[in-house]
Amino acid sequence: MEGGVDYLADERKKAEFDVQQMKIVWAGSHHTFEISDRISKLVANDPAFSKDERTMLPRKELFKNTLRKASYAWKRINDLHLSEEEASQLRFYVDEPAFTDLHWGMFIPAIKGQGTDEQQKKWLPLAYKMQIIGCYAQTELGHGSNVQGLETTATFDPQTDEFVIHSPTLTSSKWWPGGLGKVSTHGVVYARLITDGQEHGIHGFIVQLRRLEDHRPLPGIIIGDIGMKFGNGAYNTMDNGVLRFDHVRIPRDQMLMRVSQVTRDGKVVQSDVPRQLVYGTMVYVRQTIVQDASCALSRAVCIATRYSAVRRQFGSHNGGPETQVIDYKTQQSRLFPLLASAYAFRFVGEWLKWLYTDVTQRLQANDFSTLPEAHACTAGLKSLTTSVTADGIEECRKLCGGHGYLCTSGLPELFAVYVPACTYEGDNIVLMLQVARILMKTVSQLGSGKLPVGTMAYMGRIEHLLQYRCNVQKAEDWLNPAIVLEAFEARAARMSVSCAKKLSKFANPEEGFAELSADLVEAVVAHCQLIVVSKFIEKLQQDIPGKGVKQQLKVLCGVYYLFLLHKHQGDFLATSCVTPKQASLANDQLRVLYSQVRPNAIALVDAFNYTDHFLGSILGRYDGNVYPKLYEAAWKDPLNDSVVPDGYHQYIRPLLKQQRSAKL
Numbered sequence: 001m002e003g004g005v006d007y008l009a010d011e012r013k014k015a016e017f018d019v020q021q022m023k024i025v026w027a028g029s030h031h032t033f034e035i036s037d038r039i040s041k042l043v044a045n046d047p048a049f050s051k052d053e054r055t056m057l058p059r060k061e062l063f064k065n066t067l068r069k070a071s072y073a074w075k076r077i078n079d080l081h082l083s084e085e086e087a088s089q090l091r092f093y094v095d096e097p098a099f100t101d102l103h104w105g106m107f108i109p110a111i112k113g114q115g116t117d118e119q120q121k122k123w124l125p126l127a128y129k130m131q132i133i134g135c136y137a138q139t140e141l142g143h144g145s146n147v148q149g150l151e152t153t154a155t156f157d158p159q160t161d162e163f164v165i166h167s168p169t170l171t172s173s174k175w176w177p178g179g180l181g182k183v184s185t186h187g188v189v190y191a192r193l194i195t196d197g198q199e200h201g202i203h204g205f206i207v208q209l210r211r212l213e214d215h216r217p218l219p220g221i222i223i224g225d226i227g228m229k230f231g232n233g234a235y236n237t238m239d240n241g242v243l244r245f246d247h248v249r250i251p252r253d254q255m256l257m258r259v260s261q262v263t264r265d266g267k268v269v270q271s272d273v274p275r276q277l278v279y280g281t282m283v284y285v286r287q288t289i290v291q292d293a294s295c296a297l298s299r300a301v302c303i304a305t306r307y308s309a310v311r312r313q314f315g316s317h318n319g320g321p322e323t324q325v326i327d328y329k330t331q332q333s334r335l336f337p338l339l340a341s342a343y344a345f346r347f348v349g350e351w352l353k354w355l356y357t358d359v360t361q362r363l364q365a366n367d368f369s370t371l372p373e374a375h376a377c378t379a380g381l382k383s384l385t386t387s388v389t390a391d392g393i394e395e396c397r398k399l400c401g402g403h404g405y406l407c408t409s410g411l412p413e414l415f416a417v418y419v420p421a422c423t424y425e426g427d428n429i430v431l432m433l434q435v436a437r438i439l440m441k442t443v444s445q446l447g448s449g450k451l452p453v454g455t456m457a458y459m460g461r462i463e464h465l466l467q468y469r470c471n472v473q474k475a476e477d478w479l480n481p482a483i484v485l486e487a488f489e490a491r492a493a494r495m496s497v498s499c500a501k502k503l504s505k506f507a508n509p510e511e512g513f514a515e516l517s518a519d520l521v522e523a524v525v526a527h528c529q530l531i532v533v534s535k536f537i538e539k540l541q542q543d544i545p546g547k548g549v550k551q552q553l554k555v556l557c558g559v560y561y562l563f564l565l566h567k568h569q570g571d572f573l574a575t576s577c578v579t580p581k582q583a584s585l586a587n588d589q590l591r592v593l594y595s596q597v598r599p600n601a602i603a604l605v606d607a608f609n610y611t612d613h614f615l616g617s618i619l620g621r622y623d624g625n626v627y628p629k630l631y632e633a634a635w636k637d638p639l640n641d642s643v644v645p646d647g648y649h650q651y652i653r654p655l656l657k658q659q660r661s662a663k664l
C-alpha cells in the first residue's frame with residue numbers, strides 16, 4: 001500500500017462479519033486457504049512472474065515470455081518440492097494460459113482415464129517429469145462439436161502391427177488444440193478406428209509429433225500455430241495449433257485401450273466399460289471449468305466492487321464529496337447479484353468436485369451407474385456458469401464506466417481470456433442440448449417405476465410439483481429456503497413436462513427435438529439454476545464458524561435466488577409457480593437484501609484473498625489508490641515515450657500545412 005494509506009479503510013470498518021473466517025469458507029478449508037495464501041504471495045513477490053505490459057507485447061515476444069515463465073514455474077515447483085496441490089495453485093496464480101494447462105489438464109488425464117494399466121505405466125512417468133509434453137488433439141477444422149463426425153483415420157495394418165494415422169481432407173486437419181502449435185512433443189489424437197475395412201468409432205491414440213532431439217516435426221507431420229486470437233495478450237500466450245498427418249505410423253499399443261482393444265490380428269474387442277468413457281477427459285475438464293468460473297467472476301466482481309466504492313459521481317451537498325457510485329441502487333442491482341453468483345458458483349463447484357471424485361472412484365471399481373449424472377451435471381453447469389461469468393465480466397467492465405475499458409483495469413484481458421470458455425470443452429448450447437435429452441428421457445420414464453436419481457430426483461415428486469401453489473404472503477416469506485426450493489423445483493419440472501408434452505405430438509421425436517430446441521434450452525437453464533440454488537442452500541445447512549459469516553452467506557444466497565426469480569419472472573408466472581403479487585414481493589425482499597450487502601461489500605470481495613498481482617487491475621487495487629496509479633500508468637505507454645509521435649513529419653505535419661495553405 002502506498003504510504004500505508006488505505007483509501008478503502010472506512011469501507012472495511014463497516015464489515016459485520018469475520019473476514020478471515022470467510023476467507024477459509026471461500027478457500028474450502030484451512031488447509032487450502034494456507035496453501036493458496038502462501039503460493040499467491042510467493043508468485044506475487046517474484047519479479048519473474050510480473051505481468052506488466054503483457055497486453056502490449058508482440059505475439060512472438062509474448063509467447064517466448066510464456067515459455068520462460070512456464071519453465072521457471074516448473075523449476076520452482078521442483079526446487080521447492082511443491083505438492084500437486086501447491087503446483088496447481090502456482091499455475092493458477094501465475095495466471096497465464098500456457099501449454100502446461102493442456103499437458104497437465106488434458107493429456108495426462110486422457111492417458112489416466114482411457115489408458116490400460118500398462119499404458120499408464122509406460123507414459124505417465126515420462127509425462128509427470130515433463131520429459132514429453134502432450135496436448136489433446138480432438139477438434140478439426142471441419143468438426144468440433146460433433147465428435148462422431150471427426151475425419152482423421154487410424155487404420156490398422158496387420159502386416160506391421162501398426163496404425164496408420166491420416167488426414168484425408170483439409171477439413172480433417174486438427175485445428176485448435178492448445179500447446180500443439182509450437183510446443184507439444186506428443187498428442188492424444190482422436191481418430192476413426194478402421195480395421196479390416198470396418199469403422200469402429202472414435203478412439204484416442206498417443207502420437208509422437210516432434211523429435212525429442214531437435215523439436216522438428218516427425219516425417220509425415222505438418223504442424224503450426226493457427227494465428228492470433230481475440231484480444232491483446234489474453235489467450236495468445238497459448239499456441240493453439242493445426243496438425244496434418246500423411247500416413248503416419250504408430251505401434252498398435254499406442255491406441256488408448258481401456259474402452260476397446262485391437263488385437264494382434266486386428267479384431268476389436270469391447271471391454272465392459274461404456275464407450276462414453278472415450279469422452280471422460282472432457283467430463284473431467286468441464287468440472288474444473290465450473291470451479292474456474294467462480295474464480296474469474298469473483299475477480300471481475302472484486303475489481304468492480306472496490307472501484308465502485310472509490311468512484312464518486314453527482315450528489316455533492318454544499319461542496320462535500322459526491323456520492324460513491326456503489327450507493328446507487330442501480331449499481332447495486334447489477335453488481336450484487338454477480339457477487340452472489342461468484343459465491344454460488346464456488347459452492348456448486350465444490351460439490352461438483354466431490355461428485356466427480358465419487359464417480360471416478362466408482363469407475364475404478366467398474367461401477368458406471370453414476371456416469372450419466374456426472375455427464376449431465378458437468379455439461380449443464382459448465383454451460384450455465386461460463387455463460388453467466390462471461391456476461392458478468394463484461395457487466396463489471398460497464399460498472400467501471402470509461403476506466404473499465406482501459407487495459408490497466410484488468411477487465412478487457414480477463415474477458416478476452418475467459419470468453420472462449422463458452423465454446424471450448426463443448427459449445428454451451430450443444431452441451432445444454434445434451435442435458436435436454438437426459439431431462440426428456442427422465443420425464444418419459446416417470447411412472448415406469450424407475451425413480452429419478454441425483455439432481456433429477458425432484459422429478460420423482462412430479463405429481464406434487466405439478467399441483468404446487470406457492471404460499472408466500474409477505475416479502476420475508478421469501479427468506480424461507482424450503483419455499484424457495486419448491487418454487488424452483490416446480491418451475492423446472494413444469495418447463496420440462498411442458499416440453500415433453502409438446503415433443504410427444506411429433507411423429508418423429510428427432511424432428512420434434514430440433515424444432516423445440518430453444519424451449520428445451522430454457523428448461524435446462526431452469527434445471528441447472530435449481531441445482532446451484534439447492535447446493536447454496538445445502539451449504540448453509542453446514543456448521544459455518546465465524547462471527548456473522550453464515551448470516552452474510554444467507555444474505556448472498558437470498559440475493560442469488562431472488563435475483564434469478566426476478567430475472568426469470570416470465571418462467572415463474574407462465575408456469576403459475578408464483579403469482580404476480582408474489583413476484584413483486586420477491587423483488588421487495590431483494591432490495592432489502594441489497595441494502596444488507598452494501599456495508600459488507602468490500603469485505604466480501606476481500607474474502608477472495610486476491611493479491612494485487614493476481615488481480616492485475618489498477619481499479620481493483622486493495623488500497624483503492626486508483627487515480628494517482630492510473631495517471632502514472634498512462635505515462636508508461638510506449639506512445640508516450642516521445643512527446644512528438646513517430647509519423648508526425650510524415651503524416652500530421654503535411655496535413656496541418658495543407659489546411660493552413662487552404663485557409664490562406
Ligand SMILES: CCCCCCCCCCCCCCCCCCCCCC(=O)SCCNC(=O)CCNC(=O)[C@H](O)C(C)(C)COP(=O)(O)OP(=O)(O)OC[C@H]1O[C@@H](n2cnc3c(N)ncnc32)[C@H](O)[C@@H]1OP(=O)(O)O
Binds near residue numbers: 077091100372427430
Ligand atoms: C507450470 C507447471 C504447472 C503444473 C501444475 C499443474 C497444473 C494443472 C492444470 C490443470 C488445468 C485444468 C484446466 C484445463 C485447461 C482447459 C483449457 C481449455 C481447453 C479446451 C479443450 C477442448 O476444447 S477439447 C475439445 C472439446 N470438445 C468437445 O467438448 C466436443 C463436444 N461434443 C461432445 O462431447 C459430443 O460430440 C456430444 C455432443 C456429447 C455428442 O456425442 P455423441 O454423438 O457420441 O453422443 P449422443 O449425443 O448420441 O449421446 C450418446 C450417449 O452418450 C451420452 N454421453 C455423451 N457424452 C457423454 C459424456 N461425456 N460422458 C458420459 N456420457 C455421455 C449421452 O448422454 C447419450 O446417452 P444415452 O445413450 O444414454 O442417451
Ligand SMILES: Cc1cc2nc3c(=O)[nH]c(=O)nc-3n(C[C@H](O)[C@H](O)[C@H](O)COP(=O)(O)OP(=O)(O)OC[C@H]3O[C@@H](n4cnc5c(N)ncnc54)[C@H](O)[C@@H]3O)c2cc1C
Binds near residue numbers: 136139146177430
Ligand atoms: C480457446 C480455445 C481452445 C481450444 N482448445 C482445444 C484443445 O485443446 N483441443 C481440442 O481438441 N479442441 C480445442 N478447442 C476446440 C473447441 O473444443 C471447439 O471449438 C468446441 O468444441 C466448439 O466446437 P466448434 O468450434 O465445432 O463449434 P460449432 O459446433 O461449429 O459451433 C458453431 C455454432 O453452431 C451451433 N451448433 C452446433 N451444433 C449444434 C446443434 N446440434 N444444435 C444447435 N446448435 C448447434 C453452436 O451453438 C454455435 O453457435 C478449443 C477452442 C477454443 C476456442
